[in-house]
Amino acid sequence: MELGLRDRLAIVCAASQGLGKAAATLFAQEGAHVVICSRDSRRLAAAAKEIQGVAASGARVLAVTADLTKPAHIKRLFRTALRTFGRIDVLVTNAGGPPVAAFSDLDDRTWQRGIDLNLMSTIRCIREVLPVMQKQQWGRIINITSFVAKQPADDLVISSTVRPGILGLSKVLANRFTREGILVNSVAPGFILTARQQEIGAVRAKAAGITPPEYLEKLGKTIPAGRLGSPEELASVIVFLGSERASYISGTTVNVDGGFMKGII
Numbered sequence: 460m461e462l463g464l465r466d467r468l469a470i471v472c473a474a475s476q477g478l479g480k481a482a483a484t485l486f487a488q489e490g491a492h493v494v495i496c497s498r499d500s501r502r503l504a505a506a507a508k509e510i511q512g513v514a515a516s517g518a519r520v521l522a523v524t525a526d527l528t529k530p531a532h533i534k535r536l537f538r539t540a541l542r543t544f545g546r547i548d549v550l551v552t553n554a555g556g557p558p559v560a561a562f563s564d565l566d567d568r569t570w571q572r573g574i575d576l577n578l579m580s581t582i583r584c585i586r587e588v589l590p591v592m593q594k595q596q597w598g599r600i601i602n603i604t605s606f607v608a609k610q611p612a613d614d615l616v617i618s619s620t621v622r623p624g625i626l627g628l629s630k631v632l633a634n635r636f637t638r639e640g641i642l643v644n645s646v647a648p649g650f651i652l653t654a655r656q657q658e659i660g661a662v663r664a665k666a667a668g669i670t671p672p673e674y675l676e677k678l679g680k681t682i683p684a685g686r687l688g689s690p691e692e693l694a695s696v697i698v699f700l701g702s703e704r705a706s707y708i709s710g711t712t713v714n715v716d717g718g719f720m721k722g723i724i
């Protein structure tokens with residue numbers, strides 16, 4: 460299937476590793492130019508080199524160091540992308556995850572940081588691309604959220620509080636901008652094996668008095684697919700939603716969870 464991504468520009472946030480990196484890699488393999496960001500310039504440069512190494516011919520990869528909790532960094536990221544490529548076709552919003560903790564262990568500072576990291580960064584990134592996409596009358600916005608947006612988790616309190624807001628925002632924006640060719644969707648990953656998942660696994664394993672590998676093995680058995688997912692499995696869905704082929708999909712959230720979520724919606 461031809462996805463129509465050649466020469467388009469995709470910005471993938473928080474892409475030095477994990478889900479963002481996998482999505483950026485697949486966009487580049489499909490011929491899109493890619494701009495990636497994260498806080499750690501050394502790791503980001505290494506990721507950009509790796510992605511460039513597997514990119515389709517002609518696809519360029521640009522790394523911009525940015526802390527997504529900082530409004531000025533977000534502005535610089537989009538200004539640099541626009542100055543370099545003259546267009547922005549796809550935005551994948553993404554960031555690191557908030558801490559694993561119970562409600563009673565969270566103070567105002569930690570809450571505010573989680574809100575800045577996972578809610579405000581998405582709002583600010585979308586604000587930067589909308590005027591550009593409106594001018595183009597073409598755009599794709601894909602928000603990486605979490606299964607907790609639909610099925611909250613007791614020890615992921617900030618995530619469970621903030622992510623549903625992104626689904627509400629996506630719907631509002633899809634209602635308003637789909638008629639201008641800008642499609643807004645979200646993906647809700649379940650358990651995808653990344654550094655973040657290992658980190659959560661280590662905390663939960665400790666609480667359960669088992670080793671992290673034992674925890675991950677047990678977790679896999681609770682998922683109908685019988686295992687955790689790979690970043691590439693999530694990336695395939697993101698890249699499809701970012702493509703020409705997703706032309707009649709807007710305002711929706713795709714679960715990528717091996718059947719983990721139990722609800723109907």
Ligand code: NAD
Nearest residue numbers: 473475476477478497526527554555556605650651653655
């Ligand atoms: P990860 O920890 O492997 O990667 C996170 C990326 O975010 C890294 O590139 C890191 O440098 C970057 N980052 C962190 N803080 C940043 C900041 N302030 N500014 C810029 N970049 C920053 O995590 P992941 O598994 O790829 O998860 C990505 C997102 O998806 C997280 O918000 C996570 O909570 C969410 N999520 C992941 C899973 C999963 O199973 N992996 C499931 C549900 C939701």
